[in-house]
Amino acid sequence: MTNTGEREPITLDQQYALTTAATRLAGDFEGTFGQETIERFLHTSYDQFAGRAVVANFLPLLAERFARQRLTALARVEGRSHDGRPTVLFLCVHNAGRSQMALGFFQHHAGDDAVAWSGGSEPGERINPVAVAAMTERGIDISGEFPKPWTDEIVKAADVVVTMGCGDACPVFPGKRYEDWTLDDPAGQDLADVRPIRDEIERRVLTLLDEVGVRAR
Secondary structure, eight states: OOOOSSOOOOOHHHHHHHHHHHHHHHHHTTTTSOHHHHHHHHHHHHHHHHTSSSOGGGHHHHHHHHHHHHHHHHHHHTTSOOOSOOEEEEEESSSSSHHHHHHHHHHHHHGGGSEEEEEESSOOSSOOHHHHHHHHTTTOOOTTOOOOBOOHHHHHHOSEEEESSOGGGSOOOTTOEEEEOOOOOOTTOOHHHHHHHHHHHHHHHHHHHHHTTOOOO
16 A cells, blocks of 8 residues: 555455454453444544555554554543553654664563553654664564554553653643653664664663563563
8 A cells, every 4th residue: 555645445355354353352342342432443543554554454453453452541541441550651753663662672571560552653654674673683573563653542541651752742641650761763773773772772661660560571
């Protein structure tokens, strides 16, 4: 799919995939959200990616993954579900480098003891391949992640919001704990230049885990 600024028509295969995704989400959130809410979140999530240059066949899958994250966040915000685990949101501009590496390290070191999400003020088209390579050197695979925006329910559900270079575009909600990490942007840099950024991100993630009471694995 090319980025023309307009949403291309949904094909029959995509319609079927979205219907199947709605069924799965309805099962996952049974007793928490009704079908109407689930379908609304699924289709608005689809719209977030439909206008950008991503492979059309993957759009329903991306929409389902993002809708699941948003519904999980909304359930927490509305008090419908809360497992007590700390939740951290990493934000940068394109959600293609710094915030994705932070997410990878956080998930790697926290395991199932905490929740982490990431987003961007201007999501890119794909994860920075140099960031992927840098994380692969540390045995962490972030190639399956994808740039995505932040939404109000995701920000509100987070205990800590870590911003990295998105400035005034980053969301601000009263009473939320914010940290601003000043880090070089890996975009356009080679692997040798990205390694120090990666290592500094890991150091900060380990400090953050200690601050939220999660023992790093």
